[in-house]
Amino acid sequence: MDNDREDKIRERAYQIWEREGGIHGDPERHWHQAEAEIDREAALPLTAGDALPREIASSDVLTVEELAVRTGISGDEAQELLDRLGNDRAAIEQAARHLATKRRRTPDEGQAK
Numbered sequence: 001m002d003n004d005r006e007d008k009i010r011e012r013a014y015q016i017w018e019r020e021g022g023i024h025g026d027p028e029r030h031w032h033q034a035e036a037e038i039d040r041e042a043a044l045p046l047t048a049g050d051a052l053p054r055e056i057a058s059s060d061v062l063t064v065e066e067l068a069v070r071t072g073i074s075g076d077e078a079q080e081l082l083d084r085l086g087n088d089r090a091a092i093e094q095a096a097r098h099l100a101t102k103r104r105r106t107p108d109e110g111q112a113k
Contacts, residue, residue: 002088009034042085043095071096073103 012034017025068078073096081099085092 002086002091005038005088005091008038012037039091039094040098042091043081043098067092067096072100 009031013027013030016030016033017027020030064075064078064082067073067082068075071078071093073081077099078096081092081095085095
């Protein structure tokens with residue numbers, strides 16, 4: 001697990017424990033809840049201010065394309081995830097699957113009214 005991601009999860013688990021009163025609780029549940037929250041936040045789309053312009057290196061093209069094809073997301077979404085999550089492959093895969101699932105659940109929100 002990436003050290004930065006693990007630190008974020010540890011900090012969030014502690015915050016959850018504090019929110020619940022700081023009494024003897026269920027550290028494993030806190031950890032899993034924190035992990036889910038951090039991963040969910042990582043899967044949120046970038047805002048325009050968050051995006052950093054970058055040229056895609058030729059070595060990255062295959063990785064972006066491979067991720068997009070394997071998970072069913074667009075190439076742009078794959079690139080955003082790779083840019084945002086770096087080389088945390090597990091987080092990237094999970095975020096990509098989340099995006100693809102979310103898209104399948106809401107195929108046309110305009111017809112739901």
